[in-house]
Amino acid sequence: MTERSVGTSTGTSDDDIDPLATSDPDYWHLRESYTFDRNVIAEIRRAANTGIYRIRGWGAKRRMPTLDDLVFLGASMSRYPLEGYREACGTDVVIGEDRAERPVHLRIPVTIAGMSFGSLSAQAKEALGRGASAAGTSTTTGDGGMTAEEREHSSVLVYQYLPSRYGMNPDDLRAADAIEVVVGQGAKPGGGGMLLGQKITERVAEMRTLPTGIDQRSACRHPDWTGPDDLEIKIGELREITDWQVPIYVKVGAARPYYDTALAVKAGADAVVVDGMQGGTAATQDVFIEHVGIPTIAAIPEAVRALRELGVHRREVKLIAAGGVRSGADVAKALALGADAASIGTAALIAIGDNDPAYESEYRELGTSAGYWEDFQSGTDPAGITTQDPELSARVDPELAGRRLANYLQVLTIETQILARANGKSHVLNLEPEDLAALTVEAAAMAKVPLAGTSWVPGAD
Amino acid sequence: MRGDVQTFDLAEVTRRSLNQALHDATDGASFEVVNPRGAHAVACGITSDIDVVVRGSVGYYCAGMHQQGRVRVEGNASTGLAENIMSGEVHITGNATMSAGATGCGGLLVVGGNSGARCGISMKGVDIVVGGNVGHMSAFMAQAGNLVVCGDAAADLGDSIYEAQIFVRGDVESLGADCVEKEVRPEHLDTLGRLLAAAGAAAGGADPGDFRRYGSARRLYNFTIDDVDALAAEAAVEREVAGR
Incomplete structure (x- = not known):
C-alpha cells in the first residue's frame, strides 16, 4: 500500500x-x-x-459479572407496589446499636468509602465530608490518619485502622464516630497501600512520619495481630480505649467472603464491609487490581450466608457492600441480596469532578483523555482531586463539589426507593433476593437467584 | 508512686472497670493492679499523668496507645505491649513477646528481659530499650525513633527500615533488606547514654561505647525505573553522527 x-x-x-x-x-x-x-x-x-x-x-477495568446482570421483577398480580409520592419508603440504617454507646445512624443506605488525605487533596476530602453530611451519611478516613478538615466537615466520620498505622492517633480514634479495622480492600486483597513520591508533600510526610518524596509502600498486614483470634483481642482493645462508645467495622476485600464474614463476626465486629474487586484505589499494581479478588455480585450472597447462619443478619451485625456501585439500581440490588448499605468511592470522586471533560486539553497533554484518567498515583490530576499540588487541588471548590455529591447521593437514594416501592417495600432494607432474577447463568450462580424466566439457580441443591 | 494508691484486683473486678477508672483519672493518681492473670488490654488508652503498677503477667496490648504517665509491669507481657505508644513511659521487668512497641510514636518503652519477633515494627518515634535480646524482623519498616538492644538481635534486623536508628550491643544474626551498619558518632553516644540511663537497671549498666549502630541504606526509598527508549534514541543519534 x-x-x-x-x-x-x-x-x-x-x-x-x-x-x-x-x-x-x-x-x-x-x-x-x-x-x-x-x-x-x-x-x-x-x-x-x-x-x-x-x-x-481506579479499579478493575476488565469485563466481569456485575449487578447489571440482575433485574428486579417488580410488582405483579401477587405483589402490590407502593405509590411513589404518597407511601413511605424508609432509607435509614443503624449500625452498632447492640454494643456501642453511640451507634451510627445513617439517613441513607449509601456511605462514602475510605479514601486518604494524601491520595486525595484536602479540598476533595472536605467536599466528600460536606456532601455526605448534607445527605445524612458517613465518610471514612484512609491510610495516613484523620485531618482536622475532614473531621470538621463530616457529621459522621469513620476512622480507618490500617496496617501501616500512618498517622494513627488515639485522640483521633476517640474523635471518630466509628472505627473500621481494614483487613483488605477490593482493589487489592492482600496488598498494602502505595503513595508515590510526587504526592508525599511535607504535610503528608509529617502526618505519616516519612521522608518527603519517597515512593511509599504501606504494610499489607497489621503489625500487632495476625488472624481472627488476634483480631478479637484487638477489637477488645479498641473498645476499651474508646470506652465502648462507637461501633467497630471490619473491612475485607472480597476474597473468601463467607469465611471472612464469619470470622469478622466471631471477632466482634458490628459491621462487615465487603469490597468487591471493582473497588477502586489511589495507586496499586495493575496486576493486583485486575487479577485478585472476586466481583461484588459474587461476594455479597456469600457474606450474607455467613451472617444468616450465625443468626445476626439484619440484626447485630450489618453488612456494607462496596465495589463498583454506581447507581440506585446497584444500591437496591446490593440491599436485595442482603447488604444493609452500599459504599461508594470511585463514583463519589466522579461526582465531585474526577475525569471532568472540561479539562480535556490537559488530559490530552498527559497522554490520556477524560473518561480514561486513572493515573491517580501521579499527582498530576487535572481535576485537582487525586493530587497534593496546590494549584491543581485549588480547582476543587469544596462547597460546590460537596453539593454535587449531595445531589448524587440523593439520586442514588431516590432510585433505590423507586425500585423498593416497585417491589412493594416500605423500607429499602425489606428488599430481598426473591425480588431479583438473573440475566446470565453466571450471575444466577453467583447471586444465587434464578435465571430470568426459570426457577433455576445454578449450584443450588 | 504518688498519693494514695487505688488497687484493682482483676480476680474481683472487670477489666472494663479498671480501664474506665484509669481513663477517668486525674493527673497524679496512682493505681495498682493485682491478679492480671494474662488479661488483655490492661491499662490501655491512658490519657493522664498517672502511675500504674501491674503486679503479674499480662496478655495482649497492655498499655496500648499509651499517651501519658507511667505503666510498670512486674511480669511478662504478650503481643503488642505499648503498641502505638504516643508519649509517657511503659516499663516491664520480664519478657515481652511479639510486636512490642509496634508503631509507637513517642515516649519510652523499656523491656527488662527479652523481646520477641518484630519488636519495634513500624515504630514512628518511640524509644525502645531492651535489656536482653530481640527476635527476628525487629524494627521492620521502622520509621523513626531508637531501638536499643543490650543483648543480641535475631535475623533480618531492620528490614525495609526508614529513618529509625537501631543500636545493638551483642551479635546481629543478619540484617534485613536495606539495613546497613553505620558509624557511631558522638551524637549517637549521647542518645545511647540518655536512653540507657532512662532504662535504669534494665540496661544492666551497659556502656554506650559497646553498641553498634544500624539504619537505612535508603536504597529502597524510590523505585528504580529504567528508560531503554531514551538509550535507544541516544544510540540512534550516535549512529547518525557516525554515518555523516
Whole structure:
C-alpha cells in the first residue's frame, strides 16, 4: 500500500486514521489479535522500557459479572407496589446499636468509602465530608490518619485502622464516630497501600512520619495481630480505649467472603464491609487490581450466608457492600441480596469532578483523555482531586463539589426507593433476593437467584 | 508512686472497670493492679499523668496507645505491649513477646528481659530499650525513633527500615533488606547514654561505647525505573553522527 489516500476525502490526515475503525477496504485484512491486542502490546512495550510493573489508580477495568446482570421483577398480580409520592419508603440504617454507646445512624443506605488525605487533596476530602453530611451519611478516613478538615466537615466520620498505622492517633480514634479495622480492600486483597513520591508533600510526610518524596509502600498486614483470634483481642482493645462508645467495622476485600464474614463476626465486629474487586484505589499494581479478588455480585450472597447462619443478619451485625456501585439500581440490588448499605468511592470522586471533560486539553497533554484518567498515583490530576499540588487541588471548590455529591447521593437514594416501592417495600432494607432474577447463568450462580424466566439457580441443591 | 494508691484486683473486678477508672483519672493518681492473670488490654488508652503498677503477667496490648504517665509491669507481657505508644513511659521487668512497641510514636518503652519477633515494627518515634535480646524482623519498616538492644538481635534486623536508628550491643544474626551498619558518632553516644540511663537497671549498666549502630541504606526509598527508549534514541543519534 504505497498510496494511502484513506480518509483524505473526509479531510483526515493519515496520522489520525484508526485502521480498525476505517471503512476503507484497504484495511479490511487487518485483524487485531484477541490475545495480543493493542493494549497488551502497549503494556509489554512499557514493561520492556521501564523494568517496573504498572502502577495506577481506579479499579478493575476488565469485563466481569456485575449487578447489571440482575433485574428486579417488580410488582405483579401477587405483589402490590407502593405509590411513589404518597407511601413511605424508609432509607435509614443503624449500625452498632447492640454494643456501642453511640451507634451510627445513617439517613441513607449509601456511605462514602475510605479514601486518604494524601491520595486525595484536602479540598476533595472536605467536599466528600460536606456532601455526605448534607445527605445524612458517613465518610471514612484512609491510610495516613484523620485531618482536622475532614473531621470538621463530616457529621459522621469513620476512622480507618490500617496496617501501616500512618498517622494513627488515639485522640483521633476517640474523635471518630466509628472505627473500621481494614483487613483488605477490593482493589487489592492482600496488598498494602502505595503513595508515590510526587504526592508525599511535607504535610503528608509529617502526618505519616516519612521522608518527603519517597515512593511509599504501606504494610499489607497489621503489625500487632495476625488472624481472627488476634483480631478479637484487638477489637477488645479498641473498645476499651474508646470506652465502648462507637461501633467497630471490619473491612475485607472480597476474597473468601463467607469465611471472612464469619470470622469478622466471631471477632466482634458490628459491621462487615465487603469490597468487591471493582473497588477502586489511589495507586496499586495493575496486576493486583485486575487479577485478585472476586466481583461484588459474587461476594455479597456469600457474606450474607455467613451472617444468616450465625443468626445476626439484619440484626447485630450489618453488612456494607462496596465495589463498583454506581447507581440506585446497584444500591437496591446490593440491599436485595442482603447488604444493609452500599459504599461508594470511585463514583463519589466522579461526582465531585474526577475525569471532568472540561479539562480535556490537559488530559490530552498527559497522554490520556477524560473518561480514561486513572493515573491517580501521579499527582498530576487535572481535576485537582487525586493530587497534593496546590494549584491543581485549588480547582476543587469544596462547597460546590460537596453539593454535587449531595445531589448524587440523593439520586442514588431516590432510585433505590423507586425500585423498593416497585417491589412493594416500605423500607429499602425489606428488599430481598426473591425480588431479583438473573440475566446470565453466571450471575444466577453467583447471586444465587434464578435465571430470568426459570426457577433455576445454578449450584443450588 | 504518688498519693494514695487505688488497687484493682482483676480476680474481683472487670477489666472494663479498671480501664474506665484509669481513663477517668486525674493527673497524679496512682493505681495498682493485682491478679492480671494474662488479661488483655490492661491499662490501655491512658490519657493522664498517672502511675500504674501491674503486679503479674499480662496478655495482649497492655498499655496500648499509651499517651501519658507511667505503666510498670512486674511480669511478662504478650503481643503488642505499648503498641502505638504516643508519649509517657511503659516499663516491664520480664519478657515481652511479639510486636512490642509496634508503631509507637513517642515516649519510652523499656523491656527488662527479652523481646520477641518484630519488636519495634513500624515504630514512628518511640524509644525502645531492651535489656536482653530481640527476635527476628525487629524494627521492620521502622520509621523513626531508637531501638536499643543490650543483648543480641535475631535475623533480618531492620528490614525495609526508614529513618529509625537501631543500636545493638551483642551479635546481629543478619540484617534485613536495606539495613546497613553505620558509624557511631558522638551524637549517637549521647542518645545511647540518655536512653540507657532512662532504662535504669534494665540496661544492666551497659556502656554506650559497646553498641553498634544500624539504619537505612535508603536504597529502597524510590523505585528504580529504567528508560531503554531514551538509550535507544541516544544510540540512534550516535549512529547518525557516525554515518555523516
